[in-house]
Amino acid sequence: MSESVLNVNNLEVNIKSSKGTFPVLENISFNINKGEIVGLVGESGCGKSMTSLAIMGLLPNQAKWTKGEITLSSKQLQSLSPEEMRKLRGNQLAMIFQDPMTSLNPVLTIGYQLIESIKLHLQYPKAKAKTYAIDLLTKVGLSRADKLIYQYPHELSGGMRQRVMIAMALVCNPTLLIADEPTTALDVTIQAQIIDLLKELNKKEGTSILFISHDLGLVHDLCDKVFVMYAGEIVEQATVQELFDNPQHPYTKGLIQSLPLPEKKKERLYSIPGTVPGIHDRGQNCRFSSRCPHVTEHCTTHHPSQIQISKTHVVHCFLSEKGGTTSG
Amino acid sequence: MAEPLIEISNLKKDYPIPSKKLMEKKWIHAVDDINLIVNRGESVGIVGESGCGKSTTGQMIAGLLSPTSGSIQYHDKNGSTMNVMNKTKQYHRNVQMIFQDPYASLNPRHRISKILEEPLRIHKIGNKSNRKKKIEDILQLVGFTPDIANRFPHELSGGQRQRIGIARALMLNPTLVIADEPVSALDVSVQSQILNLMKDLQQSFDLTYIFISHDLHVVHYFCDKVAVMYFGKIVEMGNVDELFYHPTHPYTKALLSVIPTIGKQKERIILQGEVPNPESPPTGCTFHTRCPLATDLCRTAQPTLQTIRENHVSACHFAMKGEE
Ligand SMILES: Nc1ncnc2c1ncn2[C@@H]1O[C@H](COP(=O)(O)OP(=O)(O)O)[C@@H](O)[C@H]1O
Ligand SMILES: Nc1ncnc2c1ncn2[C@@H]1O[C@H](COP(=O)(O)OP(=O)(O)O)[C@@H](O)[C@H]1O
Ligand SMILES: [Mg+2]
Ligand SMILES: [Mg+2]
Numbered sequence: 001m002s003e004s005v006l007n008v009n010n011l012e013v014n015i016k017s018s019k020g021t022f023p024v025l026e027n028i029s030f031n032i033n034k035g036e037i038v039g040l041v042g043e044s045g046c047g048k049s050m051t052s053l054a055i056m057g058l059l060p061n062q063a064k065w066t067k068g069e070i071t072l073s074s075k076q077l078q079s080l081s082p083e084e085m086r087k088l089r090g091n092q093l094a095m096i097f098q099d100p101m102t103s104l105n106p107v108l109t110i111g112y113q114l115i116e117s118i119k120l121h122l123q124y125p126k127a128k129a130k131t132y133a134i135d136l137l138t139k140v141g142l143s144r145a146d147k148l149i150y151q152y153p154h155e156l157s158g159g160m161r162q163r164v165m166i167a168m169a170l171v172c173n174p175t176l177l178i179a180d181e182p183t184t185a186l187d188v189t190i191q192a193q194i195i196d197l198l199k200e201l202n203k204k205e206g207t208s209i210l211f212i213s214h215d216l217g218l219v220h221d222l223c224d225k226v227f228v229m230y231a232g233e234i235v236e237q238a239t240v241q242e243l244f245d246n247p248q249h250p251y252t253k254g255l256i257q258s259l260p261l262p263e264k265k266k267e268r269l270y271s272i273p274g275t276v277p278g279i280h281d282r283g284q285n286c287r288f289s290s291r292c293p294h295v296t297e298h299c300t301t302h303h304p305s306q307i308q309i310s311k312t313h314v315v316h317c318f319l320s321e322k323g324g325t326t327s328g
Numbered sequence: 329m330a331e332p333l334i335e336i337s338n339l340k341k342d343y344p345i346p347s348k349k350l351m352e353k354k355w356i357h358a359v360d361d362i363n364l365i366v367n368r369g370e371s372v373g374i375v376g377e378s379g380c381g382k383s384t385t386g387q388m389i390a391g392l393l394s395p396t397s398g399s400i401q402y403h404d405k406n407g408s409t410m411n412v413m414n415k416t417k418q419y420h421r422n423v424q425m426i427f428q429d430p431y432a433s434l435n436p437r438h439r440i441s442k443i444l445e446e447p448l449r450i451h452k453i454g455n456k457s458n459r460k461k462k463i464e465d466i467l468q469l470v471g472f473t474p475d476i477a478n479r480f481p482h483e484l485s486g487g488q489r490q491r492i493g494i495a496r497a498l499m500l501n502p503t504l505v506i507a508d509e510p511v512s513a514l515d516v517s518v519q520s521q522i523l524n525l526m527k528d529l530q531q532s533f534d535l536t537y538i539f540i541s542h543d544l545h546v547v548h549y550f551c552d553k554v555a556v557m558y559f560g561k562i563v564e565m566g567n568v569d570e571l572f573y574h575p576t577h578p579y580t581k582a583l584l585s586v587i588p589t590i591g592k593q594k595e596r597i598i599l600q601g602e603v604p605n606p607e608s609p610p611t612g613c614t615f616h617t618r619c620p621l622a623t624d625l626c627r628t629a630q631p632t633l634q635t636i637r638e639n640h641v642s643a644c645h646f647a648m649k650g651e652e
Contacts (some may be wrong), residue, residue, distance in 0.1 A: 271524060
């Protein structure tokens, strides 16, 4: 049996704005097993980062976890104190961001920051912490780590900074690593290096990874499973193979069809009409109904529940109730 | 058939390196001896990693930045030739630019109408009423209703702002549009909309595009020709299908091997290390520090662009290997 590392059940997060309080995440349920790499995809603003911050216990002040359970290796996160949550981060749970500078202190050396984190989490004495820091930096593919520890973040390239972040995340050998668009700001050759590093980590240490991205191709290359998010909800979950061979949700299909591929050179690209409804205008309908080419009356008045396509494939769409849609 | 519109010869741009010693002035070669012909009606892609000189090249062609040396010639339909160095108003009317971040390039305090009117005002074209008409026409072309003219940039989404950026570039009926990463900040569903629009406009107005991007999928889809840049130089150039299906430069091969694709599994070539520091450029072939094929020859002798096949040149000592 596969062992669950993270289970999110019916998560709801509200956000306060000048217009009132609105749900930014709703009905978020998913499971990540040990050793899995799971992709979370969707357009900007759909709630990917908010989902990861909820798991990390790092929601912004305006946001509030209002419903649901998050279970990390049989620990219920909602019952933890802020202090216990802080311990968990950097132990079982670690996160890397698109911009490493958001979590690196610009006025402290790489080595200082890494060694402090090691001392804090592992209670190593200074000399041992330093040796371990150099080991970690070497492990993430940074050369001359013994010199690098004396350098400041701004002296490193974007790719090197992301490697440092990964080294920080590895201090306690986390069971789950959340990577929020970790390569979006990097060039493809550097992206490929970082993706390789994540793959290796997953293979050698068995670390589960929640990989957040807007790049379907990247998710296809890296992940085992994919969750597709739209306007604060997960609308489809499947294995990578199922999702790309047999996408069910019209939104998933639209995203795949929008990709500019060389074989479409002579054609117009598909483009999803309209825009994502903002958090203020989401009603009790299918949130994609305003943009869906297959919309029916029912879709505009009812919220679709989960339809099981296979043991590993679920979708939230009324079309699939009638035995699934044909592709195209 | 092919009618040259822009002819770029030995184009160079050096930037000074800030130095502590006053007397010792050092330079980086951001664009290092580029030759490129853009034919009328074509879309020419420029690809490469950040810092390789794409934007600098684009801005020099747009006349927004002065080259250190070299020439950029513009061949008019009636047979006359303009040189960008002369910075004539006529050149600027014909060559317009679209930027990656439309927000940064649109004045936040101006309404869309004022933003679009500005090029007409600068070039003293039309009066109040026919300027208004022109703005309405262009807005419709890029898919808006006229009421958008009263809005401010911050009231628009990223995709809408990029359409305004395109509208502004079209105000003067340009011949050449230089688009610097026009879809890089957009989600795929919006990206496809902008790419469709740019293709439609090309058809309607016989536009020529220079399309700068780090996204090889987008360039393959959009362009007819492509130039791959590395460290200020064009290292491979040709017809886009030819080049992407039969790359000969190890850098192009590596780039193509690591772009994520759906479907086919391919063997990935992971380049070691990063682009060298431009303040101390490598000897010989500038790619040798990362090249899996580098030999002593590469460390000492700089390769030049060689013809591989019709419409395909490559600057690698071993480009012809496996081609015979
Ligand atoms: N600090 C915040 N305050 C208010 N609203 C926010 C904040 N952060 C994000 N949001 C809103 O929450 C929604 C989800 O954002 P996010 O999770 O960052 O999306 P994604 O990561 O998918 O691009 C968006 O509509 C965004 O505008
Ligand atoms: N205004 C400037 N002053 C000094 N150096 C610059 C300036 N603009 C760009 N550069 C340098 O020139 C090189 C090419 O930059 P750029 O043309 O912006 O590359 P790209 O668009 O391919 O990312 C880089 O090394 C960059 O740091
Ligand atoms: Mg995000
Ligand atoms: Mg640039």
